[in-house]
Amino acid sequence: MIADITLVAVLVAVACALPGVFLVLRQQSLQSDAISHSVLFGIVVCFFLVRTLDSPFLLLGAVATGILTVLLSEVLLKTGLLKEDASIGLVFPFLFSLAVILISLYAGDIHIDTDAVLTGEIGLTPFHRFEVAGWDLGPQAAWSMGAIAAANLGLLALFFKELKVSTFDAGLAASLGFRPGLIHYGLMVMVSLTAVGAFDSVGSILVVALMIAPAATATLLSESLSRRIVLTVVVAVVAAVVGILSAFVLDTSMAGTMAVAASLLFGLAFVAAPKTGLVSRALAHRERRWVFAGYTLGVHLLAHEGTQEQERECRVDHLQEHLHWKPDYAQRVVETAVRGGLVEREGHQLHLTPLGRETVKSLMDRG
Amino acid sequence: MITFDYTLATVALGGAMVGLLSGVLGTFALLRRQSLLGDTISHAALPGIALVFLATGLKDPLALLLGAMAAGWIGTLVISAVVRNSRVRLDAGMAVVLSGFFGLGLALLSVIQNLPNANQAGLSKFLFGNASTMLRQDVIVMAVFVVLSLVVVSLLWKEFKVSTFDPEFARSLGFPLGLLDTLLLSLVVVAITIGLQSVGVVLMSAMLVAPAAAARQWTDRLGRMVALSAIFGVAAAVSGALVSSAVPRLPTGPTTVVLISAVVLVSITLAPRRGLVWAAVRRLRDRGEVAQLRLLEELYWMAQNHASSDHVHERGALKSVVAGSLNANLAALERSGWVVLTAEGVRLTASGLEKAKEALAVGRSE
Numbered sequence: 188m189i190a191d192i193t194l195v196a197v198l199v200a201v202a203c204a205l206p207g208v209f210l211v212l213r214q215q216s217l218q219s220d221a222i223s224h225s226v227l228f229g230i231v232v233c234f235f236l237v238r239t240l241d242s243p244f245l246l247l248g249a250v251a252t253g254i255l256t257v258l259l260s261e262v263l264l265k266t267g268l269l270k271e272d273a274s275i276g277l278v279f280p281f282l283f284s285l286a287v288i289l290i291s292l293y294a295g296d297i298h299i300d301t302d303a304v305l306t307g308e309i310g311l312t313p314f315h316r317f318e319v320a321g322w323d324l325g326p327q328a329a330w331s332m333g334a335i336a337a338a339n340l341g342l343l344a345l346f347f348k349e350l351k352v353s354t355f356d357a358g359l360a361a362s363l364g365f366r367p368g369l370i371h372y373g374l375m376v377m378v379s380l381t382a383v384g385a386f387d388s389v390g391s392i393l394v395v396a397l398m399i400a401p402a403a404t405a406t407l408l409s410e411s412l413s414r415r416i417v418l419t420v421v422v423a424v425v426a427a428v429v430g431i432l433s434a435f436v437l438d439t440s441m442a443g444t445m446a447v448a449a450s451l452l453f454g455l456a457f458v459a460a461p462k463t464g465l466v467s468r469a470l471a472h473r474e475r476r477w478v479f480a481g482y483t484l485g486v487h488l489l490a491h492e493g494t495q496e497q498e499r500e501c502r503v504d505h506l507q508e509h510l511h512w513k514p515d516y517a518q519r520v521v522e523t524a525v526r527g528g529l530v531e532r533e534g535h536q537l538h539l540t541p542l543g544r545e546t547v548k549s550l551m552d553r554g
Numbered sequence: 555m556i557t558f559d560y561t562l563a564t565v566a567l568g569g570a571m572v573g574l575l576s577g578v579l580g581t582f583a584l585l586r587r588q589s590l591l592g593d594t595i596s597h598a599a600l601p602g603i604a605l606v607f608l609a610t611g612l613k614d615p616l617a618l619l620l621g622a623m624a625a626g627w628i629g630t631l632v633i634s635a636v637v638r639n640s641r642v643r644l645d646a647g648m649a650v651v652l653s654g655f656f657g658l659g660l661a662l663l664s665v666i667q668n669l670p671n672a673n674q675a676g677l678s679k680f681l682f683g684n685a686s687t688m689l690r691q692d693v694i695v696m697a698v699f700v701v702l703s704l705v706v707v708s709l710l711w712k713e714f715k716v717s718t719f720d721p722e723f724a725r726s727l728g729f730p731l732g733l734l735d736t737l738l739l740s741l742v743v744v745a746i747t748i749g750l751q752s753v754g755v756v757l758m759s760a761m762l763v764a765p766a767a768a769a770r771q772w773t774d775r776l777g778r779m780v781a782l783s784a785i786f787g788v789a790a791a792v793s794g795a796l797v798s799s800a801v802p803r804l805p806t807g808p809t810t811v812v813l814i815s816a817v818v819l820v821s822i823t824l825a826p827r828r829g830l831v832w833a834a835v836r837r838l839r840d841r842g843e844v845a846q847l848r849l850l851e852e853l854y855w856m857a858q859n860h861a862s863s864d865h866v867h868e869r870g871a872l873k874s875v876v877a878g879s880l881n882a883n884l885a886a887l888e889r890s891g892w893v894v895l896t897a898e899g900v901r902l903t904a905s906g907l908e909k910a911k912e913a914l915a916v917g918r919s920e
Contacts, residue, residue, distance in 0.1 A: 443657045
């Protein structure tokens with residue numbers, strides 16, 4: 188059973204990761220939040236039309252609602268009376284409220300629980316099997332999410348150029364005839380489809396977690412779009428697997444643990460990523476300070492070279508007086524400069540090496 | 555029918571307070587483009603509530619509220635830290651914190667539900683909003699926070715105002731911008747955690763955005779906007795409570811949100827000056843004025859080509875001058891006394907001649 192659940196989780200992760208990369212790049216992360224909440228409205232309306240929760244018609248309705256959400260937000264934005272954040276923040280609670288009202292008034296006895304809407308219940312997925320001609324082909328959720336993941340992958344591959352150009356340079360995309368508006372809505376359709384498909388098993392919050400956190404992590408790990416896409420999928424899958432396993436060990440909500448796992452992976456990258464992580468940046472910053480101090484020493488030596496005060500100024504212990512450096516600090520800077528081949532030390536006297544002189548001169552020319 | 559009983563009074567009062575505070579603080583959030591922060595903070599508050607419960611085993615409203623506030627506040631700190639120290643943008647940071655914190659809350663809630671302690675029953679209702687579980691003590695706690703927040707806002711009114719509209723100027727005046735921002739954000743966290751109980755996580759975003767968005771359409775002045783926003787918030791919350799108590803099975807939170815959204819819609823369409831309807835009317839009127847002046851000018855030039863300015867010009871000659879309705883514009887010109895319409899055509903009057911000269915002089919001198 189845990190294998191089934193993990194399979195579903197991995198497929199959800201892959202399906203979510205793909206559109207998520209572009210949401211993050213286009214700074215539309217919170218659309219995932221908006222859409223994953225408002226699709227409930229589409230599900231409810233379609234339920235009233237077809238009177239069953241198992242119809243694929245619900246998928247259509249939910250996708251339509253996803254588009255409606257984005258459309259309405261944009262209409263509000265275009266009036267010029269509301270800014271972007273307000274437009275989004277008004278539409279989805281409104282649709283979600285309508286959905287909850289409809290459910291409470293007319294469908295109180297069926298299994299659409301507002302709690303479950305937000306959290307889903309992935310633990311139940313092994314019990315809904317996909318059966319064809321008596322063959323049990325696995326959990327239904329695996330098939331539906333697998334199909335959605337495949338669809339997302341297919342669309343991504345097909346429209347990679349268009350997505351890439353319209354994300355980084357909408358103007359260029361338009362002039363190339365790529366229809367950025369269409370691509371935007373296409374992306375939102377992907378998001379809606381994925382949100383709806385994942386709804387039942389993981390709920391709306393996890394959709395947001397799996398769409399955004401892995402993609403955000405990938406932005407810290409790479410600058411190349413293709414590499415980011417791969418990294419996003421990998422991180423999402425890892426988050427899903429770690430989440431499911433932790434949930435089993437800790438006996439707690441799987442949607443919760445997966446979301447936490449995704450965020451922790453992001454946190455890890457934030458702190459420890461090479462070059463972009465906090466640690467790397469702090470180390471690089473420290474390194475730069477020593478290098479800068481070394482240059483300061485070099486400039487000081489050059490300024491006094493060949494002058495009468497040279498003997499007095501170019502002493503190690505004079506650095507305290509002239510540059511206000513503490514003795515320990517001065518020693519370290521001198522050592523660093525000597526190690527770097529910029530400065531020679533004779534007893535207490537310091538001289539620039541030819542390399543040092545050249546370096547400092549070119550620095551000053553540049554400045 | 556609405557039976558006005560204790561529960562309804564409590565719910566209405568609680569809702570009113572939520573409406574009031576989120577109206578006031580939502581104004582600042584809206585102006586600073588931080589509207590979606592409400593959504594983020596309300597989701598981030600969940601682990602705080604769960605942790606407080608795990609730690610104390612109590613459902614003391616004050617303790618839970620403080621836990622929610624702490625978690626929400628930490629969430630905003632994390633978002634700032636991430637955005638300031640990496641290439642991750644604000645929207646992604648908010649989404650990560652929103653989902654991560656909420657996920658943590660879900661996991662903790664699930665742990666709580668497995669505990670052999672019957673006390674945890676109402677906890678998830680706290681998050682998804684179930685106003686009818688509100689008690690008098692909840693309302694009292696809310697009231698205290700509302701009053702404290704309003705006192706802070708009124709004491710620091712000038713500072714908040716300047717830092718919202720002109721941060722650079724505020725900085726030049728020596729205002730501690732960082733501190734003010736943090737303080738305002740903290741108050742927003744307070745507003746949201748108070749509202750969680752009555753409208754729930756998802757809908758709290760609307761309560762922060764909608765009253766302010768509606769109020770914005772009616773005025774350009776901060777003081778009036780804040781007051782109007784508060785009024786809208788209170789009205790929506792109280793009406794939501796009343797309506798939902800009158801209709802069986804209608805949940806309070808969503809009803810309130812639908813009502814305030816309606817207020818926003820009405821404000822957007824009908825507000826004088828900014829409202830869409832009036833803007834459209836104004837545009838038509840302006841277009842009409844421009845068209846009419848063009849006609850007058852054309853008549854003037856045509857008159858120059860004839861012996862006297864009393865010449866009657868054929869309408870057909872004017873057809874291509876303006877895009878809009880020729881007859882309507884000519885009628886308007888006649889009403890103003892600048893032309894006379896006859897069976898044969900259009901004649902410029904003396905005052906019409908003057909007006910045309912004026913318009914052309916204006917055009918020429920520019």
